[in-house]
Amino acid sequence: MDRRRIITIGREYGSGGRQIGEMVAEKLGLAFYDRSIIRLSARETGFTPEYIEEVEESITSSFLFNLAVGEGRSTTVNLPNETRLFIEQSRVIREIADKEACVIVGRCADYVLKDRTDCFHIFIYSDIQHKLERAVRSYGLAPAEAPEALRKKDKQRARYYNRYTDRTWGDPHNFHLSLHSDYIGIDRTVELICELARNE
């Protein structure tokens, strides 16, 4: 595996994208990253993981990522904490990608690693009914709260992505493959990603 040694997965809340990422990593014997990136990053910035989550959830306006990123850590001194966090996390993602073949879920990894030629970028989505069922069944949400939680989570993800990239969250052009996880099936989706990652 060379041209597809790093698999990034963007996903809608409730689509099973994280689970698919873990299963792919296990099946291919790759390292798996998602929240752990936050923790790695947090150690370097001195923020607690709880504070980081809070800051990320409060992002509300648009932001030109390109102005700040890529110019080293010294430029981050006068930036708001949420922006510094994104820059730190992006740096961690790039270090991970340099270091090892892996699966990275979320964190705009498709964008952060867009200039690498050894990445396979995937987006996982589903329909509202299946996402609601999964949110209740697997994530333990109360049925009455699930619709609002779903809406809010995806809005946060879109806001985060759209703020820090010059792209639109979920646009298929950001990815090599976009899959409806419940139409294709979780197991079949995992197999398919593994097959494509192997037969490059």
Place this chain on the structure above:
Amino acid sequence: MDRRRIITIGREYGSGGRQIGEMVAEKLGLAFYDRSIIRLSARETGFTPEYIEEVEESITSSFLFNLAVGEGRSTTVNLPNETRLFIEQSRVIREIADKEACVIVGRCADYVLKDRTDCFHIFIYSDIQHKLERAVRSYGLAPAEAPEALRKKDKQRARYYNRYTDRTWGDPHNFHLSLHSDYIGIDRTVELICELARNE
């Protein structure tokens, strides 16, 4: 093949989507439709295929498809020709879907058949470089003219789709699978669609 007996393919110009559709149809022994739908439709409306193409290329503004379609042919009497054409073509697509398992490329077929549960909706796209190369190599475009032709063709497709549906052209949610044909490879894409259509 039941839940996926009809395969619709939306595609960007130069992505190889039509070729992929033909190869899938041949491999699965299914009927294949694209321009032939225009001709079928044309016979019924009395328009020539050339006139139909001309009308479709001139579509410029948005339109609420839902207001007109689905209420029978009698409602089309006072509508502009371009709208009557779309309604006629949609009726033909629905008749085809009732009649036989098939592959249908373009013509908003994913939208026209959205309420059926036996369709597998696919979108094929690629990057600009591969699309330009294909347009020159396979469609015979002059290299100097290819960039403008590509831009114009996709603009037409988006305009046509956005005008007659309440959706956005290329939005992955309209499909079960969106594929970068040149990253995955044409032959592998065909195999993959056939596998997924068979192993429903």
